[in-house]
Structures are given as structure tokens and as C-alpha cells.
Amino acid sequence: KRGGSAGTRLFEPSMRNESQGHLELEADLRYALQRDELVVHYQPIVALRGGHLLGVEALIRWRHPQRGLLPADAFVPLAEELGLIGQFDAWVLQTAVRQLAGWPVDCALDRPLWLKVNVSAAHLKQVAAVTAPLSSSSLPAPWQVLIEITERVLTHPADTDAATLQTLRAAGVELVVDDFGIGASSLSSLHRFPLRMVKIDCSFVASLDQNRELVRTIGVIGRSLGLTVVAEGIEIEVQRAHLTQLGLTVGQGYLFARPLPAEQLGAHLHSTLKFP
Ligand code: C2E
Ligand code: MG
Ligand code: MG
Ligand code: MG
Numbered sequence: 001k002r003g004g005s006a007g008t009r010l011f012e013p014s015m016r017n018e019s020q021g022h023l024e025l026e027a028d029l030r031y032a033l034q035r036d037e038l039v040v041h042y043q044p045i046v047a048l049r050g051g052h053l054l055g056v057e058a059l060i061r062w063r064h065p066q067r068g069l070l071p072a073d074a075f076v077p078l079a080e081e082l083g084l085i086g087q088f089d090a091w092v093l094q095t096a097v098r099q100l101a102g103w104p105v106d107c108a109l110d111r112p113l114w115l116k117v118n119v120s121a122a123h124l125k126q127v128a129a130v131t132a133p134l135s136s137s138s139l140p141a142p143w144q145v146l147i148e149i150t151e152r153v154l155t156h157p158a159d160t161d162a163a164t165l166q167t168l169r170a171a172g173v174e175l176v177v178d179d180f181g182i183g184a185s186s187l188s189s190l191h192r193f194p195l196r197m198v199k200i201d202c203s204f205v206a207s208l209d210q211n212r213e214l215v216r217t218i219g220v221i222g223r224s225l226g227l228t229v230v231a232e233g234i235e236i237e238v239q240r241a242h243l244t245q246l247g248l249t250v251g252q253g254y255l256f257a258r259p260l261p262a263e264q265l266g267a268h269l270h271s272t273l274k275f276p
Contacts, residue, residue: 022078028064029078033091037063040095041259044268045114045230045252048244051273055114057148057252058096059259060088072118086123090130093117093145097138099262103269112144116176121152125164132171146196148176151183154193165194176230180218187221198222202233205253208242216246223247240275 032038042056062070079085096115119127124147131145139145147168153160154177168175174196177185182201190198200218204211215231222229231243234253243251256273 025075026078026082029062029075029082029084032062032064033084033087037065038088038091039063039069039261040092040099041261042096042265043252043259044257044265045116045250046256046273046275048231048234048240048249048251049275051256051275053113053269054111054250055116055144055146056265057116057118057259058092059118060092061259076120080120080122085120086126089117089119089123089127093127093131093134097134097145100143101138101140103262103266111142113142114146115139115143116146116148118148118178121149121156121160124149124153124160128164128167128173131173132167145171145173146176147173148178148199150178151180151185153177154185154189155183157193160193169194179232181214187218190222190227191225195225195227197228197230199230199232200248202253205231205233205239205243206235208239212242212246215243215248219247 039061040058041061042058044053045055045057046053060072060076062075064070076085076088079088096117100115117131127147131147134145153175175194176197176199177190177193177195178199179201180198181204198218200215204215208215219229228250229248231248231251232253234240234243234251234255236255239253240251240255257268260268
């Protein structure tokens, strides 16, 4: 089936293993939440010059009893397929709010710190219902909650009704378009939606030499719309320097920090990375 509806593929013995593995994973995933196997890691988001912390992105992980710690890429698509993702997203938010509320952050900080959570676009409404009361009551300053959704939200406006947006706005929760540039949306669709930020997909950062004009343009247009533009997937110093030259100011990636468990993030909240 994965090859699309038009083609047929002969069944081979190796595919039995593949699909059995998939079925096992599926059965396990249905119980992952109640078995307490899900965890949240946090990746710092930093200023490209200076390197100071601007916020964190919460990323779901699954501590699978046999397969070990699985990144989101390995099971989020399956969770979407199985209709589990709405529950997971709500759980990530609750967990992040609980963990962050316990972190001593200097409240004299002159800027808010972003807590970003990813929400599958089709579940924005469901997640908004739990986000709003949580973020307005349990997260002390300087934290501010932002929801990251993929470009799909720009091309399927029906997923995002006015009441949902109003609920979020009333709680001070803002929206971020994730993985911008790879989907079917256009730059002009950005202004039709109440957004705070746009994240340039890591594939453009990985091939910056071929995409420099595109990245520069997203930066210019994003800023002209009043959006913060974030570059994802920055792995090496050359990319950081290059993005800075193109006018970008905010980013995240392995160069600065990997996604970390809550216990290890604590140290990062106060340390300042030094970047020119
Ligand atoms: P995303 O939101 O675009 O997250 C960025 C992904 O890039 C993360 O993978 C992160 O670990 C990885 N990454 C960070 N820095 C670098 C880098 O320098 N180089 C490279 N190559 N990768 C980097 P992860 O955690 O596997 O997440 C994959 C996707 O799964 C996320 O993409 C997001 O769309 C989704 N996701 C993650 N957590 C959740 C969640 O709680 N709910 C929902 N609905 N989706 C989630
Ligand atoms: Mg994201
Ligand atoms: Mg992304
Ligand atoms: Mg992604």
C-alpha cells in the first residue's frame, strides 16, 4: 500500500518482517501513554549572534522497552495515522508546563522565554481546549506558550476555525508555522493567518548554498509581516555565519544544543553560549 494506490508490488518475505514490525509498533504505541513510556526533550532556541537562550522547543520521545529511545520522526506519523496524536500533544503540553514551572528561571529576564509545542494541524482545536487554561494559569513568567503547526494550516484554513483562534489568543498562546517552504503554501498566504513566527525548514539550511536567495526572501518577507523568522537544523558554524549574513537572527540546531531531557536543560537555562 505504501507504494501508492496505482502500483502493485509482489509480496516478498522481507515485507512480512517489515509489516510485522509495523504491527507490533502499532500495538505498543496504543499503550505507550498509559505505560508511562513517553518523555519530552527540549531543544534550546538561541540568538544567532551571542547565542543567548530565547526559548525551548518540546519534542516528544518514546522510551520503547525493546527498541530504546525513539525520536518523534520514528512514531509521530504512526500516531497521526492511529488518531493518537491529539492525546499525545495534549500530554506533551501538560508535561512541559509541569517541568518548566519547576525550573528556576531568573524572572528579571528582560524578555519572555518561548515554550514551543508541536501540534498536528488536524488536532489544533482539541489541543487548544487544553492549552488555554493551562498556559494562562500554571506557567509563571517569563514563559510564553507557542504552538508550532505545519504549513498545512495555511492551505487548509478549515482546520482552524475562528473560535479556536480566539481561545488561543485569549490565553496569550501564539502560532508558529513550522517547516516553512517545503509544502504547498505560498509566501502570500502567511499574512492571511494570525502568526507570530515562521520556521524555515532544516532542508534549506542543509543546502544553503543552493537556497540562499530563498532563505533571504523568507527572512525579508517574514520580517515585513512582523514575524520572527527562525532557522532550523543548524549543525555547523559555517551555516550559522551564513544565515547571519542573510539577515537571520534566531535559530536552533545541534551546533547550539541537541534536544535534552529536562534534568539536563536546567543548566542551559543560565549558561550563555558564545557565538560571534
Ligand atoms: P520539527 O518540529 O521540525 O522538529 C525538528 C526536528 O529536527 C526534531 O526531530 C529535532 O530533533 C531535529 N533536529 C534538531 N536540530 C537538528 C539539527 O541540527 N540537525 C538535524 N538533522 N535535525 C535536528 P524529532 O524530534 O524527531 O521530530 C520530528 C518531527 O516530529 C518534528 O519536526 C515535529 O513535526 C514532530 N513532532 C515532534 N514532537 C511532536 C509532538 O509532541 N507532537 C506532534 N504533533 N509532533 C511532534
Ligand atoms: Mg517544530
Ligand atoms: Mg521544523
Ligand atoms: Mg519537521
